[in-house]
Amino acid sequence: xxxxxxxxxxxxxxxxxxxxxxxxxxxxxxxxxxxxxxxxxxxxxxxxxxxxxxxxxxxxxxxxxxxxxxxxxxxxxxxxxxxxxxxxxxxxxxxxxxxxxxxxxxxxxxxxxxxxxxxxxxxxxxxxxxxxxxxxxxxxxxxxxxxxxxxxxxxxxxxxxxxxxxxxxxxx
Amino acid sequence: xxxxxxxxxxxxxxxxxxxxxxxxxxxxxxxxxxxxxxxxxxxxxxxxxxxxxxxxxxxxxxxxxxxxxxxxxxxxxxxxxxxxxxxxxxxxxxxxxxxxxxxxxxxxxxxxxxxxxxxxxxxxxxxxxxxxxxxxxxxxxxxxxxxxxxxxxxxxxxxxxxxxxxxxxxxxxxxxxxxxxxxxxxxxxxxxxxxxxxx
Numbered sequence: 001x002x003x004x005x006x007x008x009x010x011x012x013x014x015x016x017x018x019x020x021x022x023x024x025x026x027x028x029x030x031x032x033x034x035x036x037x038x039x040x041x042x043x044x045x046x047x048x049x050x051x052x053x054x055x056x057x058x059x060x061x062x063x064x065x066x067x068x069x070x071x072x073x074x075x076x077x078x079x080x081x082x083x084x085x086x087x088x089x090x091x092x093x094x095x096x097x098x099x100x101x102x103x104x105x106x107x108x109x110x111x112x113x114x115x116x117x118x119x120x121x122x123x124x125x126x127x128x129x130x131x132x133x134x135x136x137x138x139x140x141x142x143x144x145x146x147x148x149x150x151x152x153x154x155x156x157x158x159x160x161x162x163x164x165x166x167x168x169x170x171x172x
Numbered sequence: 173x174x175x176x177x178x179x180x181x182x183x184x185x186x187x188x189x190x191x192x193x194x195x196x197x198x199x200x201x202x203x204x205x206x207x208x209x210x211x212x213x214x215x216x217x218x219x220x221x222x223x224x225x226x227x228x229x230x231x232x233x234x235x236x237x238x239x240x241x242x243x244x245x246x247x248x249x250x251x252x253x254x255x256x257x258x259x260x261x262x263x264x265x266x267x268x269x270x271x272x273x274x275x276x277x278x279x280x281x282x283x284x285x286x287x288x289x290x291x292x293x294x295x296x297x298x299x300x301x302x303x304x305x306x307x308x309x310x311x312x313x314x315x316x317x318x319x320x321x322x323x324x325x326x327x328x329x330x331x332x333x334x335x336x337x338x339x340x341x342x343x344x345x346x347x348x349x350x351x352x353x354x355x356x357x358x359x360x361x362x363x364x365x366x367x368x369x370x371x
Contacts, residue, residue: 025183026183042189053200136180
């Protein structure tokens with residue numbers, strides 16, 4: 001990613017598609033697990049990259065070169081998803097029209113079951129668990145992306161996993 | 173299988189459409205769609221700045237790449253503009269439609285925005301446009317600016333003619349299209365069609 005940051009600093013328009021290619025999949029599936037909805041995650045992913053592009057366009061090349069791209073992208077993605085989830089909670093819940101497994105884009109087979117389990121976690125726990133184990137960020141990177149200390153992030157992950165285990169045990 | 177391993181498997185491929193959506197949303201690619209006009213099917217391209225070009229459908233990809241250097245993706249126009257595009261083409265005025273005129277100089281933008289004020293059914297000589305932009309001697313430069321119009325039909329450069337009554341050249345498919353448009357708008361009476369199209 002350091003090489004990509006350097007390329008973005010040199011020629012943003014030329015290098016930006018590479019950032020989408022490298023990180024798009026992980027950003028999408030992270031957001032998909034955090035917000036629990038395929039279509040909303042697609043919209044949030046697009047918006048994350050569009051905002052990232054605009055932000056990079058306003059940065060000095062030196063600043064871009066020193067960016068840690070993954071945590072930085074996730075700062076934008078989490079901010080958008082927080083606002084989105086807050087707005088959604090203020091609106092009446094729409095009737096779910098799509099039948100499970102009917103979306104055109106492929107989802108893991110037990111996707112809906114994981115959505116139910118993830119919904120049991122607090123937002124901080126869900127975010128930390130997803131960023132660590134679905135997206136694959138390090139504790140330090142999660143700390144940078146969420147603005148929480150490494151110790152708090154570890155505790156969020158630990159409690160989140162314990163909660164998921166307890167939920168899954170109840171299912172059996 | 174541990175819960176951590178199960179979580180690691182909770183992803184899949186990047187859904188189709190996201191990469192294109194980002195390219196369109198950032199303006200790294202222009203979207204395009206087809207519209208009807210008095211001279212046949214035209215292609216309109218757009219990006220977050222506004223409508224960036226209007227061109228004849230045949231061979232537009234190559235001309236777009238050469239002039240703008242951006243990728244092209246088939247797309248629906250942004251919802252807020254969608255109804256304004258056919259209106260702008262039919263009326264020959266941008267109205268509230270945003271235009272992306274970054275492909276021309278500031279002077280050329282002034283010329284084009286002045287050209288946009290010529291009402292349907294009327295024509296003006298190049299010299300009139302030059303006077304309106306306070307460069308009365310720059311008639312030739314006005315001619316070049318009009319020829320560089322990236323959004324013909326919407327900025328009605330077909331309404332700018334030579335002072336001797338010849339209709340002059342037209343970038344959108346040649347002078348016969350200019351004649352057809354002026355006939356369609358009822359402003360061809362008394363004008364001379366120069367098949368050579370020399371300005």
